[in-house]
Amino acid sequence: MRAGLLITLFMISLTSLCDTINQLFLKSAIDSLNFGGKFNFARIFKFIFRLLIKPRVWLSFVFSVISLCIWLLVLSRADLNFAFSADSMHYIFIALASRFILKERFSSLRWLGTGLIVVGIIFVSLN
């Protein structure tokens, strides 16, 4: 049972990791387009079109499909309430990636929140 839990947690961390990579690619693609200013349908369509021709967006799509596949495997072996709560692990990965890859600055409130998520995931897994 213990080993099963560890494998499930490992698979959940893989989906979270794929999700994080997917977000990073998407963020980098969107940032490279410099979309700002007024919103109107013509501009949004043009923006989406320019986004869709970026290979990074397709990479991000591939990662989200992988993430979904692993997620379905997780759901075949774990309770939904556990899997869903533990999936909040992507907050931890995204925090680490934004801090160390995107070099964003963090407030102490954000570290506190991320810490609480870590504690929460430990509690949820302790069953």
Added chain:
Amino acid sequence: MFKKKVTLKILLLLVASDILETAIHFFFKKGALAQGEFSVVDLSSAIVFLKAVSSSPFLWAGLLTVVAVFVIWSTILSKIDLSVAVPIASFSYILVPVVSVICLHEQISILRWTGILFILTGVILVSLSSGERAEQKK
């Protein structure tokens, strides 16, 4: 530029996104459960499992709901700041376990509920901190 006022319309959209978000996970879980006793031990059995799930209507209902949530969520974010929207939207951290208990007959211990509350508080703090950064920039 940073919009904080939550109007009734936005609140309804947020509630809708909460409910639909929960529906996504319910559909995916149902899709996985529909395969019955299926033990995935290696890559080839995983592929067989995924092929079977991909023909489940629940999976496609889930994917359609993903698209719907994406549209609703984009609408919400065009009207209101992320740091305000996320705490209200993270109600699904409670809703998913509740649906798991009622519809999927799962059991949740007090310890797990405590963990869920910790996660919920953490998510709210993280999203509030994005508002804090925006305030500093201004």
